[in-house]
Amino acid sequence: MAELVAGAFHYLSLFLYPTVLLFVVILLVLLCKGRKLANTLLILALAGFYLTGNGVITDYLVTPLEKGLSQVNSDIIRTHQSMVILGGGIAQNQEDSQSGLLADSRVVEAYRIYQDAEKQQVQYSIFISGGHNSPSGMSQAGLFKRQLMTLGVPESQLVIERASQNSYQNAQFTKQMLDSHHASSPLLITSALSMKQAAQAFSHFGVEVTPAPANFPKAQRSYFPSVYNLELTRFAIHEYTGQWKLKLFKLLGINKHQLEQQVQL
Numbered sequence: 001m002a003e004l005v006a007g008a009f010h011y012l013s014l015f016l017y018p019t020v021l022l023f024v025v026i027l028l029v030l031l032c033k034g035r036k037l038a039n040t041l042l043i044l045a046l047a048g049f050y051l052t053g054n055g056v057i058t059d060y061l062v063t064p065l066e067k068g069l070s071q072v073n074s075d076i077i078r079t080h081q082s083m084v085i086l087g088g089g090i091a092q093n094q095e096d097s098q099s100g101l102l103a104d105s106r107v108v109e110a111y112r113i114y115q116d117a118e119k120q121q122v123q124y125s126i127f128i129s130g131g132h133n134s135p136s137g138m139s140q141a142g143l144f145k146r147q148l149m150t151l152g153v154p155e156s157q158l159v160i161e162r163a164s165q166n167s168y169q170n171a172q173f174t175k176q177m178l179d180s181h182h183a184s185s186p187l188l189i190t191s192a193l194s195m196k197q198a199a200q201a202f203s204h205f206g207v208e209v210t211p212a213p214a215n216f217p218k219a220q221r222s223y224f225p226s227v228y229n230l231e232l233t234r235f236a237i238h239e240y241t242g243q244w245k246l247k248l249f250k251l252l253g254i255n256k257h258q259l260e261q262q263v264q265l
Contacts, residue, residue, distance in 0.1 A: 087130020
């Protein structure tokens with residue numbers, strides 16, 4: 001049941017992407033026999049695409065997702081002893097694996113928190129969650145671990161899982177890591193755009209987190225449509241459909257406070 005619901009919402013999010021919707025409407029226009037209706041659909045589709053590309057609709061979608069979030073300060077850092085970093089995609093160039101869009105800032109924020117905690121003599125356990133292996137075999141979690149170790153974080157403070165493929169599995173598999181290390185109520189590091197869905201996923205598995213957003217992507221208003229706004233809208237739609245999926249999981253009692261699958265950490 002969980003896989004069926006997750007698959008349905010995955011395809012729903014794909015269908016709602018601006019470029020896909022525009023393609024669908026153009027197809028409907030070509031098939032539509034009524035010229036007046038066809039023209040109306042085409043005008044609405046082009047207007048929606050333009051307002052998304054120039055940042056108006058993008059801003060409308062992104063702002064509620066980031067509302068009420070702020071960077072954690074020293075007082076909050078002092079009252080915790082663990083953090084969870086969620087992967088943000090991985091890409092492969094000719095020489096090495098690289099973090100995906102919006103991902104590098106998560107490492108930067110994690111290191112800032114680590115340094116602040118060290119100054120306050122608080123030792124953190126750092127849990128990193130993320131699969132999506134690159135062609136070279138490097139996972140998101142493995143890449144983040146390598147980057148943090150390069151910055152000087154001891155390997156003994158880093159714990160990773162490489163199996164998760166989405167926010168739901170991030171929470172599901174990280175729950176196992178936290179329990180095995182007797183850690184609770186961690187700081188959660190991801191993009192502000194993704195924070196609400198991620199926090200809901202962790203709550204679904206009985207883990208209460210403190211949001212520690214790493215970045216706050218904003219729409220860029222312009223007279224001409226931009227790929228950035230279209231991509232940001234795609235991210236936002238993905239987050240909304242993820243929230244709807246979790247609400248349905250809760251309603252149906254799917255995987256509530258339990259792990260259906262064990263993974264090798």
